[in-house]
Amino acid sequence: MKRTFSTDLRDDLIAATVAAIAADGIEGLSLRVLSQSVGKSTSVVFQLFGGKDGLLRETAKAMLERDQQYHAELACGLQGLTLTDALLSECLLHYVRQRTLVNSARFWTEAVFKSRHLPGIEGLVAQWRAMRASFWTGVLEGSRYAGLGGVLGGYLTMEEAYASALKGRLDYDLLLRETVDGLLSGCAGRHDPTTTRGAAASLVEERAFANAADFAVAPPAKMEMLMEAAVDQIMRMGATGLSLKQLAASVNQPPSQIIYHFGDFAAFRRQAIWRALMHALPDYLDVSRDRDDGYSADWSRELGETMQGKGDDRPAGFYVNYSRTLGQTCLVAATDPAMREFVLQLRVIEGAGIYRASQSIWAPSVRLSRDTATGFALWIKGQAILNEASGSNSTDSASEILFAAAALHGA
Structure with missing residues (x-):
């Protein structure tokens, strides 16, 4: 006779899955530990869900419903309010901070940046993406910030990843506030494209790099092969699975050699x-290179190609790979304090390449201020990783670029 299980047991396993992912990430999920948490053997997972992949898909469905309810309740709280600059700013700040406390939000951050660990999840990510876009479009409808509705979904996806690692830090809160203000100022046409960046962000930038290890330094020559192996692993499998022992074995080096040359594994x-983040960096985004070619008529198409998901005849765009690595690094830092200063440094430099490009090769009508460029840089990364996670291989990314640039310029 086939055994039957209660709905409560099914719900308990999904709840345990969400809690485990929030604590240890998708790749750390253990069916044995999950089953033991509800007093059962692993066979219950296969009988109820067909296995681990089925459990994760059902968990995603449950988290979609929970996030839909979360946004519906938030929409009710905003109903009837006039969206002043100050109110919308506080709303966005509250949203980012609050999402770090919500397990359903952490699940979706994991799902988006680790979609390669979740076969068959694309359709649910697409539904979640559309739900958030609809929410923000509805909130901003009729206001002068209506154009921002199509930008916030991508921006918040990347910002929430940073917030998961940097929540509670004053320096990050300063960066977050100035980015939000830059988004709103740009959308309202109040920004000055010649402004470098806000005072708080400049101070955080100075402090972040004052005593930081130079993570861009070239490794010793005998470690170059090891570094290439590590970068290859990050590009193929993600930033969360680097193993000192496995990497050392792959290049026939003892782990002690890595520690000797780099001080510790965290520095390596x-x-x-x-190195993985900078892989295939377009020259017009590289702030270390001189480029003053003037306005390029193809700037939006060139930039749009960097956010396209992998297709049959092309690899994933630069920003797809960059965003996946960056988001996973943020998720590592959420539980590894040794990585948080590094993540802060990455957050500080957000928008530097975009600002430079907007001043030199973008159309003059959509040049951005430094803080608005930070918001755009976070948007394009979020949009790129959403393209991959939702299975969107759209070739009209240039149109998205033009829309976002115009919206953030108040055009």
């Missing part, structure tokens, strides 16, 4: 992640 991991 920072350099490897930085």
Whole structure:
């Protein structure tokens, strides 16, 4: 006779899955530990869900429903309010901070940045993406910030990843506030494209790099092969699975050699992640290179290609790979304090390449201020990783670029 299980047991397993992912990430999920938490053997997961993949898909469905309810309640709280600059600013700040406390939000951050660990999840990510876009479009409807509705979904996806690692830090709160203000100022046409960046962000930038290890330094020559192996692993499997023992074995080096040359594994991991982030960096985004070619008529198409998901005849765009690595690094830092200063440094430099490009090769009508460029840079990364996670291989990314640039310029 086939055994039957209660709905409560099914719900308990999904709740335990969400809690486990929030604590240890998707790749750390253990069916044995999950089953033991509800007093059962692992066979219950296969009988109820067909296995781990089925459990994760059902968990995603449950988290979609929970997030839909979360946004519906938030919409009710905003109903009837006039969206002043100050109110919308506080709303966005509250949203980012609050989402770090919500397990359903953490699940979706994991799902988006680790979608390769979740086969068959694309359709649910697409539904979640559309739900958030609809929410913000509805909130902003009829206001002068209506154009921002199509931008916030991507921006918040990336900002929430940073917040998961940096929540509670004053320096991050200063960066977050000035980025939000930059978004609103740009959308309202109040920004000055010649402004470098806000005073608080400039101070945080100075402090962040004052005593920081130089993670961009070239490794010793005998460690170059190891570094290349680490970068290859990050690009294929993500930033969360780097193993000192496995990497050392792959290049026939003892782990002690890595520690000797880099001081500790954390320093090595920072350099490897930085190298992976810079892989295939377009020259017009590289602030270390001189480029003054003037306005490019193809700037939006060129930039749009960087956010396209992998297709049959092309690899994933630069920002897809960059965003996946960056988001996973933020998720590592959420539970590893040694990585948080590194993540802060990455957050500080957000928008530097975009600002430079907007001043030199973008159309003059959509040049951005430094703080608005930070918001745009976070948007394009979030939009790129959403394209991959939702299975969107759209080729009209240039149109998205133009829309976002115009919205953030108040055009």
